[in-house]
Amino acid sequence: MTEKKEHPSIAQFKEFVKKHPKLISEVRKGDKKWQELFEDWYLLGENDASWQKYREDAAEAESAEDKKSDFMSRMMTAVKNMDANQMNQHLYNMNNTISSIQNLFSTFGLTKGASSGQSKTQSNPFSFRKD
Known part of the structure; x- marks a missing residue:
């Protein structure tokens, strides 16, 4: 070429x-x-x-760079200050809460599968009656 x-x-x-x-x-x-x-x-x-x-403007370019570096430094500081055990506990609690809500929905039949299953059994397209 x-x-x-x-x-x-x-x-x-x-x-x-x-x-x-x-x-x-x-x-x-x-x-x-x-x-x-x-x-x-x-x-x-x-x-x-x-x-x-x-x-x-050079000042605009520098301020944009300062904002980027400031954001990154704040993020790094936040990650460094995080307590892994505390985060794990929060995630565990959230998981338990979601499981409880799912159990409530399934108990009261509010899931998608339960409502569609009931409608299929009630409306049978081939219903025969005795004469």
Whole structure:
């Protein structure tokens, strides 16, 4: 297979788009086309003031990373502080509660199998009577 080598300016434009991620959303919304953006970038250059609104602020990027790392650290702390015996006891109690509820349903005939079984015996499609 032959590989196409892309023009160096296209590679530079791709790097520019990575630095300005809001351009992608503009194209996806249909407000801009890649060809238009490439031509503007080629003519105006990377440092033009018109590109500032498409640049993701460094503070926004850092705050997103901080939120992710903060969430992960809180999750790890919660896992470390968990008592395995206490969790096991809670699961055991929950299992017993569910079993009790299932037993109540089966005692009062509230299960799906019991209600459909009764209706089959009552409505026999071939009922014969003596004359």
